[in-house]
Amino acid sequence: MPCLTVYSMFHEYELDGTKMTVAIVPKKLLLCMVILALSACSSSPQKPTPTPTKPSQEYTEVPLQQQERTANQWLAVAQTVEGAAQVDALLQAAATLQRDEQWQKSAVVVGQIQRHFSSSQLAPSQQQLVALLEARFAAHEARWPYVEQLLQPLLTPRLTADYPQQTLELALQAARAQQHWQQAAHFQLQLVNIRPTEGNNEAAQAVWDTLKYVSQPSDVVLPPASQRTREVAGWAALMRTLHEINRQPEASLSLAENWQQQFSAHPGQFVLDELTKLTSTPRNNVVVLLPLSGQYQAQGTAVRDGMVMALARQPQVKATFVDTNQLDFSRLPELLQQHQANLLLGPLLKPNVAAVDATLLPEGLPWLTLNEQEATLDAQHALQHYFALDSETEIRQAAAHMAAQGHRHPVVFAPDTTRGRQQAEVFAQAWQQQFADGMPLESGNYSTTDEMKSAVQQQLGVSQSDARIYQVKIAAGKIIVDAEARSRADLDSVYLVGGIEQTRLLKPFIDVNISAFRKALPVYANSGSHTLRNSLSENDLDNVRFTEAPWLLPNHTQQQMLEDMLKLRSTWGYNDARLAAFGHDAVVLSQRLPLLQLMPGISAEGLTGNLHVEAQRIIRELQWARFDEHEVVAR
Incomplete structure (x- = not known):
């Protein structure tokens, strides 16, 4: 028996390549058509479909009236009733099929509801459930813009009263999948407002896993102040505090303490605990690995000159430059110990990055490479990040x-x-x-x-x-x-x-x-x-x-520094200046990485671009x- 293929979501169907148009039919015939379609989808081979993107967390289930009933039992109920009761039974069948991950069958049931019942025949709660189930099917197929379109009536002008958690969960998933982080934070905080984390560490971590990507905390739309919970206010204040620490690193301690005093029992406390842990070890004794002789001496020297520019503004940081052309990489751990290094920068060349045995480096040593490995970007050291001046x-x-x-x-x-x-x-x-x-x-x-x-x-x-x-x-x-x-x-x-x-x-x-x-x-x-x-x-x-x-x-704010550098290095062109800017930014990043890795939505304004962390890789904008x-x- 041929299977019913669903196109353009639920509104067009084909049977053996022939479009089906159905007029208003009696309820028994309608149910026969649904059952026939479900049977066909069960017995016939299906065309392969793309692997859907799985949600980052479990959905709150659509309320089912009787959890023990199967979809077929709900369809049987639908055969015995009419009107709104029949629609309710069909919706329960569709929701049960989604719970059991029988997505195509659920689509068939919802599609038949849409085909045979006009919007005027459905109660508002039924219309919203149809939209929610359809949006869930679209999410299963990773059709995120369509998910957003379907959820819009459930989100505006006000959040649905019938399915608020389910709607916000799905809207959050769609925003995260598309990396629309400002919107995702809005939905996340709305969700926390009606479903607090209540001391659940995993739930608190899930909240932060969205909020940490926000680049403009002041632009996140919060629930109205009169309805805003203390937890939501704390999360919003935490985002603002970390961004303020980025602008005023010298005031980081007082800013963090101020938040802790205002929200002493807040579930987001672990974020500042992690920042304290990352910054507890000083990063003031740096070993830098650069090619200062041989074929790439000019490039290594330009990077070094840029680092010297940055170090002149950070007198507390001491750097030891090591020529990688003269270095036996097997002795690198000994060299680090000799100089009591608490930070490693480099190497600059890809083969040299690969030559470093990460397993021999001290476990707590931050390491910022100045290129990427040939084979993979998977960091081989817990505190390793990649920074590259790449085309x-x-x-x-x-x-x-x-x-x-x-x-x-x-x-x-x-x-x-x-x-x-x-x-x-x-x-x-x-x-x-x-x-x-x-x-x-x-x-x-x-x-x-x-x-x-x-x-x-x-x-x-x-x-x-x-x-x-x-x-x-x-x-x-x-x-x-x-x-x-x-x-x-x-x-x-x-x-x-x-x-x-x-x-x-x-x-x-x-x-x-x-x-x-x-x-x-x-x-x-x-x-x-x-x-x-x-x-x-x-x-x-x-x-x-x-x-x-x-x-x-x-008109760059540091244009005079560029002009001075080009006068000093009269043979330089812009390629050399880019390398110097790269070296400058590497030093700046080395001191700012703890905050940037904690909250990837924060960026550092560098000479080579705006810099932020993404999966242990420094991204230049x-x-x-x-x-x-x-x-x-x-x-």
Whole structure:
């Protein structure tokens, strides 16, 4: 027997590929159809479906009138009653099926209710339960925007009185899954307001696992003050306190004590206990591993110079620089003990990161590597974090930014090299991660200047347009055909992988191959297109948007420090300055990591970007800028 396949949630059905339309039917026929569909789904093979995202915590079950009844028993009850009682029985059957994780069968039952009973025939509580069950099915399939859409009537203008906990749990799960942390915190605190943690340590940890990602505590919408519990007020104050500690690290002790005095018995006390534990050991004696000789001496020296800049502002921190080209890594534990190090920075090179035997390091030693390992990002040491000045971060940020700007069909141009193809693939993966169902993406590769021109014409559709014009001219014979090649209308943006030379050559090719009646395509690039000695007398880079370390953009608060450094190191370019900024930020991070790892929603304002912790990895959020004729304009 063929199985009933559910499409567009519950509203369209197909049987053997044929759409079914059902008129108003008697109750017995309706129940027969439901049972037939359920039997079909049980007996026929199903198409594989994507593995759904599991909830982070168990749902509060929809209240079932008789827990011992099976779904089939509820369907049998539905055959004996009419109207609202029949709907109640069907809803109980659907809820029971979801409890038993028979999701497709539950969808069939709810779908039949929606098909045969109009909204006017359902009581408000029944309408809300239909929406909740449908939203749960959507959550099972990880269709989070649709979950939010279905829950909206249950959340506004006021929270449903019939299913408040179930609605908030599901709304919280949807917000967390999409990393909408401000919204998730709103739902989490609403949930705590009606369901306190009451001394349950696991429940308190679950609350903090949401709140710790909040980046703007003042923007979290709290329950009205007249209805707000003491626990909710304490959680909100705790978020604000930690963010204030980030702004005023010198006042951390007094700020923490003030919160503890106001909320002495609060379940969030463990958060400040953890902060105290993380900061109890000083981080003032640092061993730094850098290549200070050999092939990468220039890079190591630039990083060291940046660290010296930061150390000048933190006189309490002492650093010992060790040349990794002269280091026997098997003796690193002995070296750390010799210098009584309580913090390790580096190495800078990936092979050297892999050469460190983490099992031999002191257990309580904080370790910030200055690159990532080749094979995996899994930290091998309890207090290990990864910080890298990598182009992949820029590429992923560009993909997210372009999607947020509304672009839906970009084209990527990359050098036809191993590195170029790898970076184009990083963009492709990051681009697809922005959308639940994927989005089109074109790409073109080149090895020479001639191939650049061909790649642009091919991807913009000009080559195909020229070919069509040629065929028309042949068919027209002696008739004069006046035609102009047209570029594709579906492409809406361009991302360039490569450096300044490639960008300077590609941008004019792109501009001249856009049809005259079309707007110019926005062109995005990375910091490799921004150099200290750009020849900006030309307009080849005009309106190219690019990511950059904030320190290297106009009007930065530390611009004078950059100018002084470039005068001191007259042979430097912006690549060296980025490495110096990286070294500076590594020192700053080494002192701020306890707070950042405790609350990932907090970021440190660095010279290379805003820095925050994500799964023991330091994430850099760069700044956007663009070329405006002969100037660089920060955005």
